[in-house]
Amino acid sequence: MPDSMTATAVLDEPLTGAASIVNDCTIHVATVNGSGSMSSNSVLMRSIFQMGVPVSGKNMFPSNIAGLPTWFTIRANKDGWIARKKEVDIMVCMNASTAREDVEALQPGAVCIYDAPLACKGIREDVTFFAVPFAKLAGELSQDSRLRKLLTNMIYVGIVAERLGIDRDEIINAIGKQFKGKKKAIDPNVAAIDKGIEYARENLPKQHHWRIERMNATAGKIIIDGNAAAAIGAMFGGCTVVTWYPITPSSSLCESLIDYMKEYRIGPDGKATFAIVQAEDELAAMGMVLGAGWAGARSLTSTSGPGISLMAEFAGLGYFAELPGVIWDIQRVGPSTGLPTRTAQGDIFEVYYLSHGDTQHIALIPASVAECFEFAGEALDLAEMFQTPIFVLSDLDLGMNNWMSDPFVYPTKPYRRGKVLDAKQLEELGGKWGRYLDVDGDGIPFRTLPGTDHPMASYFTRGSGHDAHARYSEKPSDYKATVDRLAKKHETAKQFVPPPVIDRRADAKVGFIAYGTTDVALEEARHQLRSEHGVETSYLRLRALPLTADVKAFVEAHERVYVVEQNRDGQMGDLIRLDVGDIQHKLRKILHYTGLPCDARSITDSLLQMENDGTRVVRIGLGAEATTQTIGED
Amino acid sequence: MAESTLKLPNEAAVPKENRIGLKALDYQGGKSTLCAGCGHDAVSNQIVRAFYEMNVKPEKVAKFSGIGCSSKTPAYFLGRAHGFNSVHGRMPAVATGAMLANHHLISIGVSGDGDTASIGLGQFMHLVRRNIPLIYIIENNGVYGLTKGQFSATADEGSKLKTGVVNDLPPMDLCALAVELGCGFVARGYAGDPKQMVNILKAAVAHDGLAVIDVISPCVTFNNHDGSTKGYAYSKEHDELLHQIGFVQSYEQIEIDYEPGTVREVTLHDGSRLLLKKLEEDYDPSNAVQALQRSHKAIEDGAMLTGLIYLRPEKKSFISLLNMSDKPLWSLTEAETRPPKEALDQIMRELM
Numbered sequence A: 001m002p003d004s005m006t007a008t009a010v011l012d013e014p015l016t017g018a019a020s021i022v023n024d025c026t027i028h029v030a031t032v033n034g035s036g037s038m039s040s041n042s043v044l045m046r047s048i049f050q051m052g053v054p055v056s057g058k059n060m061f062p063s064n065i066a067g068l069p070t071w072f073t074i075r076a077n078k079d080g081w082i083a084r085k086k087e088v089d090i091m092v093c094m095n096a097s098t099a100r101e102d103v104e105a106l107q108p109g110a111v112c113i114y115d116a117p118l119a120c121k122g123i124r125e126d127v128t129f130f131a132v133p134f135a136k137l138a139g140e141l142s143q144d145s146r147l148r149k150l151l152t153n154m155i156y157v158g159i160v161a162e163r164l165g166i167d168r169d170e171i172i173n174a175i176g177k178q179f180k181g182k183k184k185a186i187d188p189n190v191a192a193i194d195k196g197i198e199y200a201r202e203n204l205p206k207q208h209h210w211r212i213e214r215m216n217a218t219a220g221k222i223i224i225d226g227n228a229a230a231a232i233g234a235m236f237g238g239c240t241v242v243t244w245y246p247i248t249p250s251s252s253l254c255e256s257l258i259d260y261m262k263e264y265r266i267g268p269d270g271k272a273t274f275a276i277v278q279a280e281d282e283l284a285a286m287g288m289v290l291g292a293g294w295a296g297a298r299s300l301t302s303t304s305g306p307g308i309s310l311m312a313e314f315a316g317l318g319y320f321a322e323l324p325g326v327i328w329d330i331q332r333v334g335p336s337t338g339l340p341t342r343t344a345q346g347d348i349f350e351v352y353y354l355s356h357g358d359t360q361h362i363a364l365i366p367a368s369v370a371e372c373f374e375f376a377g378e379a380l381d382l383a384e385m386f387q388t389p390i391f392v393l394s395d396l397d398l399g400m401n402n403w404m405s406d407p408f409v410y411p412t413k414p415y416r417r418g419k420v421l422d423a424k425q426l427e428e429l430g431g432k433w434g435r436y437l438d439v440d441g442d443g444i445p446f447r448t449l450p451g452t453d454h455p456m457a458s459y460f461t462r463g464s465g466h467d468a469h470a471r472y473s474e475k476p477s478d479y480k481a482t483v484d485r486l487a488k489k490h491e492t493a494k495q496f497v498p499p500p501v502i503d504r505r506a507d508a509k510v511g512f513i514a515y516g517t518t519d520v521a522l523e524e525a526r527h528q529l530r531s532e533h534g535v536e537t538s539y540l541r542l543r544a545l546p547l548t549a550d551v552k553a554f555v556e557a558h559e560r561v562y563v564v565e566q567n568r569d570g571q572m573g574d575l576i577r578l579d580v581g582d583i584q585h586k587l588r589k590i591l592h593y594t595g596l597p598c599d600a601r602s603i604t605d606s607l608l609q610m611e612n613d614g615t616r617v618v619r620i621g622l623g624a625e626a627t628t629q630t631i632g633e634d
Numbered sequence B: 001m002a003e004s005t006l007k008l009p010n011e012a013a014v015p016k017e018n019r020i021g022l023k024a025l026d027y028q029g030g031k032s033t034l035c036a037g038c039g040h041d042a043v044s045n046q047i048v049r050a051f052y053e054m055n056v057k058p059e060k061v062a063k064f065s066g067i068g069c070s071s072k073t074p075a076y077f078l079g080r081a082h083g084f085n086s087v088h089g090r091m092p093a094v095a096t097g098a099m100l101a102n103h104h105l106i107s108i109g110v111s112g113d114g115d116t117a118s119i120g121l122g123q124f125m126h127l128v129r130r131n132i133p134l135i136y137i138i139e140n141n142g143v144y145g146l147t148k149g150q151f152s153a154t155a156d157e158g159s160k161l162k163t164g165v166v167n168d169l170p171p172m173d174l175c176a177l178a179v180e181l182g183c184g185f186v187a188r189g190y191a192g193d194p195k196q197m198v199n200i201l202k203a204a205v206a207h208d209g210l211a212v213i214d215v216i217s218p219c220v221t222f223n224n225h226d227g228s229t230k231g232y233a234y235s236k237e238h239d240e241l242l243h244q245i246g247f248v249q250s251y252e253q254i255e256i257d258y259e260p261g262t263v264r265e266v267t268l269h270d271g272s273r274l275l276l277k278k279l280e281e282d283y284d285p286s287n288a289v290q291a292l293q294r295s296h297k298a299i300e301d302g303a304m305l306t307g308l309i310y311l312r313p314e315k316k317s318f319i320s321l322l323n324m325s326d327k328p329l330w331s332l333t334e335a336e337t338r339p340p341k342e343a344l345d346q347i348m349r350e351l352m
Ligand SMILES: Cc1ncc(C[n+]2csc(CCOP(=O)(O)OP(=O)(O)O)c2C)c(N)n1
Pocket: B067, B068, B069, B070, B071, B088, B111, B112, B113, B114, B115, B116, B139, B141, B143, B144, B145, B146, B147, B152, B219
C-alpha cells in the first residue's frame, strides 16, 4: 500500500503558480450515506457564508437510509454565481466505493484530501493529494465509535477550513447554529474542528491556492431551502388545511409547515388555526384538499411526480367542478422507482394537462427560495380567485438544497378570497344566482359555501354534467358552454399569474427562455457568453402557465430563441411551440437531464455550438470536455 | 317476524311542522331519476324523514357521495343543503376535507357497495380509523347498478346474476370491517323497513363521530330475481333482528317502563336516548367481539343481520383530536391566520 495510516502528504506541488484564487472555488465532498456528513457540510457552507462570501450547497444523495454514496458540493463565488459547477477544485474523498471515480472526474490542478486507507494518490499525477489518517485523529477524540464516525466529518471541515483560511471563529459560530446552541453537541464538534485545523497546520504544506477571504456580500442574508420557504409563505398566506403523504423531495415542505404552524398559528384561545392531516395516499390528500377548498378553506398539499399521477382523477374533477386547492409538485426524476433523490423539470406536461378531458391547469414556477415564499401565498389567492386547482412546480434542487437569499418581505396585500356570496348578499339578490353563471364575463362564476344560512344558498356539485344553475344536464349546448367558459377562465388567468421576467438586450439576436432552477445556471451562462465571447443575449424567465402574450412577442423579437430546461424532450419548449405557431422555426432546445442540477458552462458551450453549426436541439452530456451530445432535429 | 321497532308513547302522528318551523317538503330534494322501486329511493325518503324529525336545519347539512346509482341520491333529498357528487370511491377524502374546513357542518355521505367495498375500500377504512363526524350510508345491493349489474364485493357466495353467472367469492361484511377498525357507530338496516332505518338514522344524527350504516337496498333492475340474495323477497325472509329499536329525542320527557333487563338504554352525544329491546338473545352492542361473532354467524346462516351492531358513543372524533379553533377554519380572517411581522422577522433572524 502506498499510503500508510500515518503517512502525511508528500505530493504538494504548486500547480498554477503563486497567485491564489480568492473567493471562487468549488468543494466536493464524497461520503457514505448515513454517516452524518450533512451537518458537517452545512457547517462548512455556513462558515463561508459568515465570511461574507456568497455560497451555495448541493446535496446529491441516494434513495437510501445508510450505506450508499452521497456527495455534497459547496460553491463559493464572490460574484454571487450559485449554480452547480461541474469543475471541482477541492475534493474530499471519504468513500471507498467511489474514491477512484471521484478522483478520475477531477480536473487537472485540483486538490484531493482523502482518507488515508483509500490510497487515492496513485490514481493520477495531475492532482495534488493529501492523505489524512482520519481514523487515528478521531480515535484521539472519543472512545465512542458512533461519535467517532460523526467527528471524522467535522475533522475534514477543520482541514478544509484551515486550507481555505476560514476564520476559526466563523466555524465555531456555524457549529453553534447547526446544533442550536446545545453545548453537549457543540463541544466535541469544536474539538474535532480544532483537531482538523491542527493536523492541517502541522502536516499539510503551506500552499494556499484557493482562499476564502472576508468580504461583505452576505450580511443580512438568510440561508434556507425552497421547501421551508414555501412552508413559511403558505403560513403567512393564510393556509388553513394541509394534507400530505410523505414522498421525497416534497416531505420537508409539509414537515416544516407543521413545525412553523405549531409555533406561530395557535390562537389566543390555545387552539390551532389550521388542520394538518397525513393522508393515506396522494389520492386522499388531493380529495381532502378539494373538499376543504369546496367548503371555503385555503388548502394545500405537496407531493412529487408519482403523487401527481395519483391525483389525476381528482385534478380533473377540481377543474370541471371548479374547486380551489393548491398542489406543490417538487419535481424529481421519474418514475416512482426512478431516481427519487435526483432533480428534474420533467412534470410540465403531466401537470399542465393533468387528468382526462379538456383540462388545462394554472401552474406557478418559482426559481428561487424568495419566489417559493411569495408564490405560496399567491397560489392560495389564485386558487380561491379562479376556483380551480393551482399547481406550483418546484424541484428537488430548489426544494431540498440550501440557498442564499435576501430575507423574505412581509406580505401586506390582503388575501383575495374570490367570488363567494354570503347569506346577506344572497338576500340582496333575492336568492337569484347561478353557480356557473358567467356574470362578469371573465369566465369566473360565483359560489356559495356549504353551511351558508340561506334557503337559496345550496347547489349541487358534480363534474361537467350541469347547466349554469348547477342543475343536472347532459344537453350538448350546456356541456359546450361549460367547457368554453372554463377556457375563458384559463384565458383570464393570463392577466393574474406572475408575468415572465424579461431582460431584453437591444442588440441581442439571440434570446433564452428558461424557468425554475435553470435560471441560476442560465444567468451565469449569459455572463460567460457576454464576458468571454462577446455574445449578448436576451432572456425571458417564465414564472407561470398559461403562457402569456409576452412569450410570442419575445420570440418574434429575436432571430433564434433557445429554450433551456431540465428534461429530455423539451416539454416547455413544445408548449411554447404550440403557443407561437407560425414562428416556431425560431425555437431551439438546450436540454439537461442527468439528475444533477444544470450548470452554466454546459449551456454556454451548447449555445456556442448551436450558433455555430445550426443544431436545433442539444442534449447536454456529462463530463468536463464533451459537454454536448447532438440528436438531430426535434 | 318480530317488529323491528319498539312501541313508544311518542309515536303520535308526525306533526305538519317540526320544532324549527320547517315542513317535510323543506327536506325534499330533486326528482329521482332512479328505476321505479329502487331501494335507494326508499332510503332517500327515510333520510328526509329522519332529518325532519330530528329538526336539523338543512342549510347546516353537507351531502357527499362517490359514484353509482346510490351516489346520485344526495340530489334527491335535502335540496336546501349543499351536495357534492365526487369521484368513485373517494368520497371519504372529500368529506374529510370539508369537515376540516368547517366542522360545524352536519355531514351525510351516500355510497354504494361497489363504491365502498371495491374501489373505495382503502379510503373507507381510513375514514373509519380517523372517525370523521359523518353519517356514512352504504346502499348495498350486491351489484354495480350504474354499470349495469356486475357483482360487487358484497355479493353473497352462491348468489346468481340475472344472466345466470354465479358468485364464487365470499362477501365482504362492511359492518364487521367497521367494527374491526373501531368505528363508534355501526348499524345495518333494510330499505324495506323504514321504521327501523329512520330510528337508526336519527341515532346517527345524534352521534358525534362516524356512523356507518350498511343498508340492504335492492336493485330492482339487476338483483331482484330468483337466486339473488339482496332482493326484496330474500331480504324480507332473511332479516334477522338483533333487537327492537326505539329512539327518544333529548327534549322528550318520556317515561318508559319495561321489564327489568329487557331493554338496553344508550345515551347519545346530543342527550337523546336509544332503546334496544332484547329479542331472543341479549345482544350487547358495546362488545366488539360479540359483534364480530354474531356477524360471522349471520354470514354462515345466510341471514341478513340488522340493528345496531356496535355502539361506542364516547369514542373521540378526529375533529376533537385536532384541537382546532371553534370558528370554522374557512371563516378565519387575515387577522387570525397571518402571523404578525415580528414573527417573520424572528424566523428570518434564525436563518441568518
Ligand atoms: C374510476 C372509475 N372507474 C369506474 C367507474 C364506473 N362506475 C360507475 S358506478 C360504478 C359502480 C357503482 O356501484 P355501486 O357503488 O354499488 O353503486 P350502485 O349503482 O349499485 O348503487 C362503476 C364501476 C367510474 N365512474 N370511475
